[in-house]
Amino acid sequence: MIRITREADYGILLMTALAQAKGQPCSAAALARQRRLPLPMVSKILKTLTRAGLLKSQRGAQGGYILALPAAEISAADIIGALEGPIAITACSDESHDRCTRQEDCEVSGHWPRINFAIYTALQSISLEELSQPLASRPVRFHSLSRATTVRTVDRPV
């Protein structure tokens, strides 16, 4: 399973909360209560998102965080990217490519960027605005994605 860190997971939860607050500043404590997440973690994440330019912070009493941009202009890729660094898959395809000493033999190395780009595009096509609209009809349950018809997979217990 492709994975992102819990930090990014929480990040999306927090950003949607802020999007729904529509301009009203929210303190880290209020957000943590609302989403039932550990406060220190929430603080940390909000700080990172602020440094990334996705949030604006106001210190002092009555302070808090607000979105730095309209929700429509923030994508899932932005949020995840801010919290996890550049969106890229695999040890072989990020900046630390140097240590991949078998580059010459690694015929696919040049192909990972294509895969990464596909994923990046997919994530960028989803805006925070969409994510923060409580969906009307109850969840279409995609949870186990149907596999390709020609192929069966084993379902590992997770």
Added chain:
Amino acid sequence: MIRITREADYGILLMTALAQAKGQPCSAAALARQRRLPLPMVSKILKTLTRAGLLKSQRGAQGGYILALPAAEISAADIIGALEGPIAITACSDESHDRCTRQEDCEVSGHWPRINFAIYTALQSISLEELSQPLASRPVRFHSLSRATTVRTVDRPV
């Protein structure tokens, strides 16, 4: 950064090797040598891919592995899915959804499937055949994906 396990990474390397071998059975040892990967790991991965129906195995002397389907009919999603389970992001969106006790408060929970589906589609659009063609022009270096224009991210040292 979004990550897959090294298992899936190796899996793609091995599958491309087998695709290039075009029907000629390859032993685990031969593949490990060719790709310079640790043999036990290679064994493990090939076994999993076989169980998933992507490879056929032949035991005994002169045995080995071959693709179970034409390379054009195998996608990156198939390979990654076989090695990592269903393609899904985050603890909150897979089968073990039960343990996500804050489901009611979690407005986005219904949206993860959309994100997952986008990624799944992106991965499925890339066939093993494409991946195993040594690309003519040397790698377009996407390595650091350019971020959204409106947003700056901190580059964590990886």
Added chain:
DNA sequence: CTAATCGGTACCGGATTAGTACTATTTTCA
């Protein structure tokens, strides 16, 4: 019957991540 090869399970060490604690800085408000 022997060697080669795949099949399966159990286990360990190390890296990464989640989470915490503490302190400094800034701002509001009485």
Added chain:
DNA sequence: TGAAAATAGTACTAATCCGGTACCGATTAG
């Protein structure tokens, strides 16, 4: 002017997860 509220930053710890290994059983060719 001082106290309280809130963010900012850094350093640290504990637990989880993953890569990798070892070992033995099963199967087939010659």
